[in-house]
Amino acid sequence: MDLRFTEEEIAFRDEARRFFREDVPEAIRRKVLEGRHLAKDEIVRSQRILNARGWAAPHWPREWGGQGWTPVQTYLFQDEMQQAGVPAPLPFNVSMVGPVIAEFGSEAQKRRFLPRAANLDDWWCQGFSEPGAGSDLASLRTKAVLDGEHWVIDGQKTWTTLAQHADWIFCLCRTDPSVKKQEGISFILVDMRTPGITVRPIQTIDGGREVNEVFFDNVRVPRENLVGEVNRGWDYAKFLLGNERTGIARVGTSKARLRRIRELAGLELRGGRPLIEDRRFREKLAAVEIELKALEMTQLRVVADERGRARGKPNPASSILKLKGSQLQQATTELLLDVVGPHAMPLAAQDEGAGRNEPGIGPEYAAVAAPTYFNWRKISIYGGSNEIQRNIVAKAILGF
Amino acid sequence: MDFDLSGDQRLLKESVDRLIADRYGFEARRGFMAEPEGWSRANWARFAEQGLLGLPFSEEAGGFGGGAVEIALVMEAFGRGLVVEPYLSTVLLAGRLLEEAGEAALVGRIAAGELLAAVAHVERHSGWNLGDVATRAAPDGDGWRLSGTKSVVLHGDSAEQLLVTARTADAQRDRDGIGVFLVAADAPGVARRGAATQDGQRAAEIHFAKTPARQVAFAGDALATLERVRDQVIAALCAEAVGVMAKMHAITVDYLKTRKQFGRAIGEFQVLQHRAVDMYVALEQARSMALYATLMAGEADARARAAAISAAKVQIGRSGRHIGQEAVQLHGGIAMTMEYKLGHYFKRMTMIEEMFGNADEHLERVATAESIL
Ligand SMILES: Cc1cc2nc3c(=O)[nH]c(=O)nc-3n(C[C@H](O)[C@H](O)[C@H](O)COP(=O)(O)OP(=O)(O)OC[C@H]3O[C@@H](n4cnc5c(N)ncnc54)[C@H](O)[C@@H]3O)c2cc1C
Secondary structure (H helix, E strand, C coil): CCCCCCHHHHHHHHHHHHHHHCCCCCHHHHHHHHHCCCHHHHHHHHHHHHCCCCCCCCCCCHHHCCCCCCCEEEEEHHHHHHHHHCCCCCCCHHHEEEEEEEEHCHHHHHHHHHHHHHHCCCCEECCCCCCCEECCHHHHEEEEEEEECCEEEEECCCCCCCHHHHEEEEEECCCCCCCCCCHHHHEEECCCCCCEEEEEEEEECCCEEEEEEEHHHEEEEEEHCCCCCCCCCHHHHHHEEEEEEEECCCCCHHHHHHHHHHHHHHCCCCCCCCCCHHHHHHHHHHHHHHHHHHHHHHHHHHHHHCCCCCCCCCCCHHHHHHHHHHHHHHHHHHHHHHHHHHHHCCCCCCCHCCCCCCCCCCCHHHHCCHHHHHHHHHHHCCCCHHHHHHHCCCHHHHHC | CCCCCCHHHHHHHHHHHHHHHHHHCCHHHHHHHHHCCCCCCCHHHHHCCCCCCCCCCCCCCCCCCCHHHHHHHHHHHHHCCCCCCHHHHHHHHHHHHCCCCCCCCHHHHHHCCCCCCCEEECCCCCCCCCCCCCCCEEEEEEEEEEEEEEEEEECCCCCEEEEEEEEECCCCCCCCEEEEEEEECCCCCEEEEEEEHHHHHHHHEEEEEEEEEEECCCCCHHHHHHHHHHHHHHHHHHHHHHHHHHHHHHHHHHHHCCCCEEEHHHHHHHHHHHHHHHHHHHHHHHHHHHHHHHCCCCCCCCHHHHHHHHHHHHHHHHHHHHHHHHHHHHHHHHHHCCCCCCEEEEEEHHHHHCCCCCHHHHHHHHHCCCCCC
C-alpha cells in the first residue's frame, strides 16, 4: 500500500495543474474561487479552452474525443480543475446528454451533436423534473405522441437549470401511458427554438436566476430526435444519473473553499486579532477538514477499486460520495458565514431582479457568504436528494 | 411559578396576532418591501395607534410600561409575519437607550410614531462586540465631534436620529472611555448609504467626519447600559425567532401532508416523520429558552443576566439552523424559490442567528461564566 501516486501520475497532475492555471483566464477562475456568478460567455470560453486541448469531455469514448484515462487520472484531473477554480465543463453537455448519445444514439446523432456539445456550440439543459415528478421522476407526465414524422410534445418541465441559455433540451417524455410507469418513457432531444416552447424564470432565494419552468404546447419535434429505442428512456436516464461516480463529491471544490476561508479568516478581526488565530474557529475548521480528508480517502479507495471493476458495477462506497460530499460543501458555506460575521447581512443588489441597485456594505467577499449558503442548500436536493441517496444505500446494506 | 399570561397580556397577544394575520400576508409584505424605504409607513402608523411603539417605555415617558413578556408577545407575532418595519432598531434599541438616558421627549416622539432612530455600533472589525469601538469623539465647545465609520446599522438609512457609540478616551477595545452620542442624520459630516439585508430588511453604512454630536448621559456606565439594552434586544429577538421557527415547522408539516410522490403523501415516509419530530423538539427547546431569556431579561445581576441571555441565543441559533435547513430539505426544490414563503423565513432565521453574535460566540460567553444551572 502506498499513499503516493506514481511518477507518471504526478507528471500528469502537474501537466493538468499547469494547463488550468496558465491557459484558463485568471479572471474566470478567480470568480469561481470567490463564489461569484459566471456569465454565459465565461462558461463558454472556459469550456472551449478545455476542448481545444481535448479535455472538455475526457471520459467520452475515444472516437468522440475521450482520453482513455485511468480512474486515477480522471480523479487527478477533476481535483486539479476544481482546486484551480476552473468551471466544470457544462455537466448537461458532457456528463449527461453526451454520454447518453455516445452510448445509445444513432451515428447521425453522434456526428451532429457530440462535437458541438463538447465545444459548447450547443448549450444543453436537462428536462427531467416536473411539478409532480421530482424524487418520483418516473411519474412524469409530459407526453410525446407520434404524428407522422414528428413527435408532438405537451406538458411542463421545471427546475430546468440555465434553460435561458439553452439551445437544446433533452427530455424524458411519456410515450406509452398504458404500461408500468418506467416502461413508457422515451428520451427525446428538442431544439429550444421550436415553436410552442415557453421558458419562465424562477428566482431562487439567493436572488439568482438559474432555474426555469419550461412549457411545451403542441411542440413538433422531428422523429429522428428520439434517442435509442422508444420506451427505453428510463434506462438511459438511469445510465445518465449513474454516469459520473467520483466527481460528484467535489472534494476539490471544498478544498478550494476551505483554502479561501482560511485566507479570509486572516483578514477578519475579532477582538483585534485575526479570526484565524481564534482557537474555537480553528477547531471548527479543522473538524471540517478532517471529514473532507476522510471523504477524499474514500474517493481514492473508490478510484483505486474502479481500476479492476466492470463498467456499471459501482463500488458500494461510491454511493456515499454524493451524500457526504454535499454535506461538506454545505458546511464550508456555514464556515464562511462565521468568518464574515455582521457583514453577512447586507445584500449587494446589483441586478434588476432586486428592484434596487445598491452595492452592499462591507468587504466584497462578505456579500457572497449568505447567498452562497442559501443557494447551496440545493446540493442536497437535486440530482437525487440526500434522502433518496440514503434509500439507495439502505437498500444496498440492508437488502430490503 | 406561573407561565400564564395575564388578562392584559392575553388581550395584547390577541390584538397583535390579529394585526399580523390581517395585514401581513405574503403578498402584502412584498408590497411593503417595494416601498421607497423598504417598509411601510402605514404599518408604522398602525403600530403607533395600537400602542406598540410605546410598549416598552415607562408611562412617564409616554409609554405603556410593558415588560419583557409584552415585548416577546409582539416579537413572536412579528416573527410569524416576517415584519420588516424598524421596530427592533427604533423602539427596542434606540428607544430603550434613550429612555435609559432620560431623554423623555425623544422617547415620547418614538412612541407616537413621529421619530425614527437607530443605534450605530457595529464597525468594520468590531463584530458584535459593543466594547470594540474605533470611532472617536473629540470635545468641541459644549459638545463633541465624531469621526469614524459605522457599518450594518440596522435601519440606519431611514433613521432621523442616530445613537452612535464612540470613544472619548482609551484604546479601541478598553471597556472604559465609551460614550453614546446623539446625532441628527442630516448633521454636517454625516454620509450614509443604505442597503437591503438578506432577509428583506434594511441597514446602512454611515461615515462621520467631525460631525457635531451631543453625548447622552446614563445613570451608570455607558457600556454596561448598552449591554443591558442589547441583552433585552436579544431576548426579544429570541421571541421573534420562535415565531419564525414555528412558522417554518408548520409550513413544513403542512407540506409533508399535501405533497405527493410515489403515490402517497411524502409525510407517510417514516424517515420524514422523524425529521419533522426532531424539528419539533428543536422548536420546543428554543421556545423554552426564549421564555427563559424573556424572564431573565430584567435580572439585576448583570452576569447572571448575560449568561442566561447568551444561553438562550445559543439554543435559538442551533435550533434555528436545524429547523431552517431541515424545512428547506424536506420541501425539496420548491423551498429554493422566492415565490414560496418558506425561503423568506429561512433567510430571516439565518440573519437572526447572526445578529448580536452567533451561537459560537455566545457559547463562549456561557462557557466562561458561572454555570447557569
Ligand atoms: C437549484 C436546482 C436545480 C435543479 N436543476 C434541475 C435540472 O436542470 N433539470 C431537472 O430535471 N431537474 C432539476 N432540479 C430538480 C431536482 O432534481 C429535484 O428538485 C429533486 O429531484 C427533488 O424533487 P422535488 O424538488 O420535487 O422534491 P420532492 O421529490 O417532492 O421531495 C420533497 C422531500 O421529500 C423527500 N422524499 C421524496 N421521496 C422520498 C422517499 N421515498 N423517501 C424519503 N424521502 C423522500 C425528498 O428527499 C425531499 O426531502 C433542480 C433542483 C434544484 C433545487
